[in-house]
Amino acid sequence: MYDFLVAPFVEFGFMQRALAGSLVLSLSSCPVGVFLMLRRMSLTGDAMAHAILPGAAAGFLLYGLEIVPMTIGGLIAGVVVAMGAGAVSRFTVQKEDASMAAFYLISLALGVLIVSLRGSSVDLMHVLFGTVLALNDEALKLIASIAGVTLLTLTIFWRALVAECLDPLFLRSVSRLGTPVHFIFLGLVVLNLVGGFQALGTLLSVGLMMLPAAAARFWTSRVGPMCVLALAIGFASCIAGLLMSYHASLPSGPAIVLSAGAAYLLSILSGPRGVLRSRVRHHRHRTA
């Protein structure tokens, strides 16, 4: 048992780093994922993976293959896309999904254009995106500071965020915080995603953000417990995925995301708000 569960992490430094990095990222991105899901913006993560291309490409054009300028460029592009989409959905009749799609497509096309100008065929995203097995000190520090900022912001704006998710019109009627909170939240999303891309790769950061949140939705309808449950599912998936990757020789990112996927499928079936139990209750109600 010890050999199976603990020994890999004791023997190898890269396993400790992978575990630490993925757990800390879960700590901040799982709660963010819950809010994203409640706001019906679950696909934002995938859009963002494409949207950051022009920023990364501009960093590459100016400074060559350097991670820091490419990440900063990606952050800027991500913020511009998220804010632009947010502003359109807030001040016009168009909803967030349509404006996000429009902005990310513009951004992606611009990025492809910039990359082609240079004429290099190095796959930029290949270079920019990290892998959970190769976390260096810099990447760990980046994830830790992102988690710190995210948790602090979430604590401060918790009530406003919950109100904004569940009843934005109510929040607007009682407070002027509505619009700023919306944009602060979008900033947090971009920060978590871009940092996650840089440290862990796209699949893993989007997967850790959305799947635990989506799974937790089947167990409770209250926001606080939902965040805690999403966190627990995220942690469990990281540990299970890394162990699977170690023992069964599977690539690590997909293994972690598939673990979270398994938790999601299980939740659909057996959660109190899932398929089986809500059926049963419904049935009883009818016969009573």
Place this chain on the structure above:
Amino acid sequence: MQRLSRLVAAVGVITLSGAALPAAAAEPLRVVASFSVIGDFAKNVGGDRIALTTLVGPDGDAHVYEPKPADAAAMSAADVVLVNGLHFEGFLRRLAEASGTRATVVELTDGVEPLAAAEEGHAHEAEGDHGAFDPHAFQSIANAKIYVKNIAEAFCAADAEGCDDYKANAEAYAGKLDALDEEVKDAVAAIPPEKRTVITSHDAFGYFEHEYGITFLAPEGISTEAEASAADVAKLIRQVRHEKASAIFVENITNQRLIEQIASETGLKVGGTLYSDALSDADGPAATYIDMMRNNIGAIKAAVLGS
């Protein structure tokens, strides 16, 4: 003034060579090479008689290349298209079909004894881009000579008038390759047998290993597209710990972070850059095939003997 002197020189060249090669000035043979190593071979065989377009340029990764319209245009106008074959260029089949080229597509690995892909490659095989064989055949100089022979034959078939030139060029270049082969074998002989294991980022050196007896271990498998598993990385680190590997290298086309992580965990120093699937640009240490092989064996020798 400078322009004038250049013009004079050019006129001189044309009149001089015009006497010897009446067809040369008229219409060069249009050749498309799929990536930089093949481009270098073609340049050496074709000389001035060909107009060469190389699709995947220096430091580019042919595994994940996205073709541009200019590539299709070059291809549709080409007389000869030179490719590596053995599914090295995943993009090429579609590009050739789309461009509607009538050129003969020559697979230069024709006649090479293919090596089975290393086991780590299986994840990628499933995608259908790589076959069961390791396509990086040019990493053995004996195979490079087969490439050159195939190129000369293809050029002769397309341009009979220049055939003697191509054959002479190919022979001269093969002589240089023989000398290079000796050089690499000498360098390997200088490395003690128990130290002939090194780590790189993806399995591109199977033929080098087979030909010269240096073992390469890699976390990434045969294509740069596959992702490493924790088990692979752990296995590599164990091998280094048991002193089975004595040097670690990054490649010019791949993400360096995984290699740097393994290096920092095992205390091995990164021994420099190996050029695997692409040449460097003209200013780099591997601007030609011969420079590339020399750079690689030099880096390996220096890192192993220095450790």
